[in-house]
Amino acid sequence: MTDDMADHMTQDTDMVHSIFTDVLAAVKPTPREIVDIQTVAKDIISLVDKTAADMEIDARGELVGSAARGTWLSGAHDLDIFITFPESTTTTELEENGISIARRVAQGCEMEERYAQHPYIHMRYAGYDVDLVPCFKVKSASQIKSAVDRTPFHNRFIKEHINGMEDEVLLLKQFMKGCGVYGSELKNQGFAGYLVELLIIHYGSFTDVLKAVSRWHHPVVIEDFVVYADDGCTRNRGFGEPLIVIDPTDPNRNVAAAVSLTRMYEFVDAARSFIQNPNKEYFFPTHSPAKTPAELKNIRRIRGSHLCALVLDLPDMVDDVLYPQLRKTEQSIAALLQRNDFSIIGSDVHLSESFVNSAANSAVNSDPCGENGSDIGSDVTGSDWKCLRKATVVFELLCSEIAGVERRMGPPVHVGKNAESFKDKHKDDPKDLSQVYIEGDRFMVDVARQYTTAQALIEGNIHGISTGKHARVGLKRGFDILCDDELIDGATADLCAVLTRLYLKTR
C-alpha cells in the first residue's frame, strides 16, 4: 500500500509539476531580489572587515544561513553575518571585540543588542534584518567553542552539495511551513533550515523526500550520506530521538535532535496525504481564524473542561532562549499536576511578540535551557529588565478540583527495614486519613491532600520546580495563575489563537 501511494504521485506527473511551478513562482527569490541581497551582504562584510582592520582586531565578516546558500524563501529579508575570530581568542575578547565591531558597523542604523550564548547586534540595514554574530573560527565542527561556531561549517557543506537542488529545498521548506513543521527549531520542535537542506541532499529531490518520509517509522536514522570527520567516533550511538540525522560536519551531533515525535509524524502524515492527493493547499493552507473570547467561552462550556494558566513576564530575549524554558516549565508543571492526580487533556505555551525579535534569529543557536545564557540584561532579581515579553503556560484539565484525600505509596512490604520507618512515621500522624495498609506488595496510607485545586497546587510549588534561568527570575518578580473565563476574558488576540489551537487542534 505504501508503494502504491508512492507510485500514485508519479502518475500525476503533469499535475504535480504544475503545482511545483506555481509554488516556486511564489517562493523563489527573483533575480532582482538575489542581486539586492548579495549586494547588501557584500557591503556589510566589507564594513566588518574594514572596521576590524581599523580597530586592529583579527576578525573577518562571513555570510552564513539561507541567504548564503541560495535557499531562502522569497520575501524573507534576513541576513546572518558572522564576525569570525581566531580560535586563540578568549571568550572575553570575543564578546568585547565582537560587540565593539558590530556596534560600529551598525552605527547610524536602527540597532539593538541581543543575547544568546554571547551578545550580538541586530540591525535594520537597507530594509534587511541583519544579525551580526561573533564566533570562533575553529578547525572542525566537532571542536567548537560556542554553539554558533558550527554554522560556518554547515554553510560550507551545503554550498558544496546543494548545487542545482535549491528549488527542491524551497519546495520542501514551503511544504513544511504549510503543514506547520518548519521553523525555529526550539520554539516549534520542528525542522530547521539546515535539516531541510540535508534531507534534499540525502534523498535527491522534494518528491523523493516525500516518498521516503511517507514510509518513516521511528526511529529513523540517516547517517550514511556523507561522513566528513574521520575521528574514530562511533556514530549513531546514544541518540534517543525519533529522528536521527547525523551532522556531516560533526558525527557526534544529531541535526534533528529538536524534532519531536509529534512534528515528525505530522510531516509523515502530510507527506502521505500529499502523495495521495497532490494539492497546492499543502503549501499555502488557509488557516481558520482564531476564536473570539466569547466563542472560546462557549467552547469551554461544551468541553466542560478547565483552563489553568501560569502567566509571567520574561526579559525581551530571543525565542530560542525563552521557548526552551517555557517548554521546561510546561513539562515540570505537567509532572507536578500528574503526580498530584490532576488529569491533563492538553497544554501549550505562548510568548507575546518580542520588541526586538525577528524571524532572523534561527541561525543563532543557543544553550537550550538558558542556564548558560549571558547575564547581560538580567540580574538576579530581574529588576533591570526593561522590555518584557508576557509568557503563558496553559493547561486544559479534566477536573479543576479533586478530593482532599491522597493515597501515599510506601515501601514494598518485603523490604522490612523501610517498612518499619514508614509505619513509625505514620503512627498516630494527625494528618493521616487512614491507618497504614497494604495494597498488593506495598504499604500505603491515605493522607490529607495539601492542594485540592490545580491553581493552589501550582501556586504552592512554582518556585520548587525546574523552569530555566530567566523563567526562575521572572517567577520571583511575580506571576499570576488565571483559570477558566478569567483567562479567556483577558486574552490577547495571540493568546486566543493559542487557546483555539489547544481546544480545536487547528494548526
Add this chain to the structure above:
Amino acid sequence: MTDDMADHMTQDTDMVHSIFTDVLAAVKPTPREIVDIQTVAKDIISLVDKTAADMEIDARGELVGSAARGTWLSGAHDLDIFITFPESTTTTELEENGISIARRVAQGCEMEERYAQHPYIHMRYAGYDVDLVPCFKVKSASQIKSAVDRTPFHNRFIKEHINGMEDEVLLLKQFMKGCGVYGSELKNQGFAGYLVELLIIHYGSFTDVLKAVSRWHHPVVIEDFVVYADDGCTRNRGFGEPLIVIDPTDPNRNVAAAVSLTRMYEFVDAARSFIQNPNKEYFFPTHSPAKTPAELKNIRRIRGSHLCALVLDLPDMVDDVLYPQLRKTEQSIAALLQRNDFSIIGSDVHLSESFVNSAANSAVNSDPCGENGSDIGSDVTGSDWKCLRKATVVFELLCSEIAGVERRMGPPVHVGKNAESFKDKHKDDPKDLSQVYIEGDRFMVDVARQYTTAQALIEGNIHGISTGKHARVGLKRGFDILCDDELIDGATADLCAVLTRLYLKTR
C-alpha cells in the same frame, strides 16, 4: 536484619510460650467437645450408610474437613459429611441419588437445599451445622469429576501428616484470623484451612511458619515437601499467582491460587510484627466499632471524595458462589471507570448475611465465576428467586463528575491504512470536539464524552460488562446506583462497617 528478627522471637521463649498457652486455652477444643463432635459425626455417617443401603444405592458417608483432622477451632460447630459415589456414577445419578439420601438423613431436622456445583443439603443436627455433600470417589485427586471430589484426598493427606502438630495448626489459624487473612478463600482471597495445615506440615511449627513468612518475597513457591502423584506432570509451571503451594494430592493445582498479593503481604507484615513484638493481641485483636452514618458523612466531607455504589439483589446462595461474581463485577466496573478517566481511590464489595449461609461452606468448593453453577434456584429472569441477598459494589472516587471532552486514541501514524480509515471516520463528525491531530506517533481526536458522571457511566454500561451468571440475572431484575450521602443514609450496620473499612482501612 531479618535474621535478627527471627532470633528475636527465640530469645523471648518464655513469653512467647505463655502467649501460646493462653491462645490454645481459648481455641483448642476441650476433650468433651471432641467426644461430642466425634459422636455426632459417627451417628450421621451411620445414618448415611444405612439410608444408602436401604435405598439400594452404592454410596458411603465420610467425615472430611477440620473436624475430621482434629484442627478445628473450639466453638465451631461445623461438620462436612460427604456422600461418596463410585466413579462410574453419572452426574445425574449423583445429583438425584445424593440429594435423595441427604434429604432422608436430614428428615426431621431443620434443613435446606443449597447450591454449589451440585446441590447439597445443609441441616441443623444436635446443635451442629452439617453439610451433606455428594461427591465422586475417584482414583486420584488429579482425576476429579467435580470440585468437591478432591476434599477426601486432602483429608487423608493431612490426617497422615499432621500427627502431633494439631496445636500448631490451631495457633496459625487463630493468628491468621486475628490479622484478617484467614477464612473463606473466595470471599476474602485469604488462606483456606487446608493451606494453613500444609504450611505447618511444610515448615514444622507455628514459630517456623512465622519466621519463614517474615522473609517471603513473592513469588513464593512451596513444592518440595511431598510429591504424591507421580504422573510425569511438570509441576510449578503456568502458575502466575504470588504464592504457589503445590497440592500434594494433585501437582497441577496451586492450593494458594485464591490468595491475593495483598493478603499474602498482610500475613508477611503481621508475621514480622509478631516476631518483633510478640503479643496476644495478634490472635485476638480488638476491632474498633464501625462508624455511624453521621460519622461516615463527616469523614466523607473531610476526605472530599465521592462514593458511588451499585446495589442489586442476588439469590440466597453460598458466599463461594456469589463473592467471586461480586469481585468480578467490581473489577469490570473499575476497568470501565478507569477507561473513562475516573480515578479510583478504593473499592470494596459487600453481601448481606445469607439466611442459609454459615461458616461451614468453606469445604464446598465451587466454580469461582458461577458460570457453571447449578441452574436450580435461578431461572433466566430470576423471577423465582425467593430469599435474596443484597449485594453492594462500592467505589471511592477522586471526582464524581469530569469534563465533557474525551481524548480518543487512533492508530499509529506509520500504519497508513488504519490512519486513512480513522481520518475518514472523523471527517466532519459532528460529535467531534476537535480536528484529528497527531500526538507522539498516534492520531488522536477529542470527542464528546457520553457520560460525565460515574453514576451515569455505570448505569449506561452495566449490562455490557462481565459480572458472572447470577449477578447478570440480578442486574436484569433491577439495580440502584447510590452516591454519597444517599448511600450512607440508607446504609445497614453491615454496610457501615464496609464503608468504615473503605475509608479508614481498619481490618
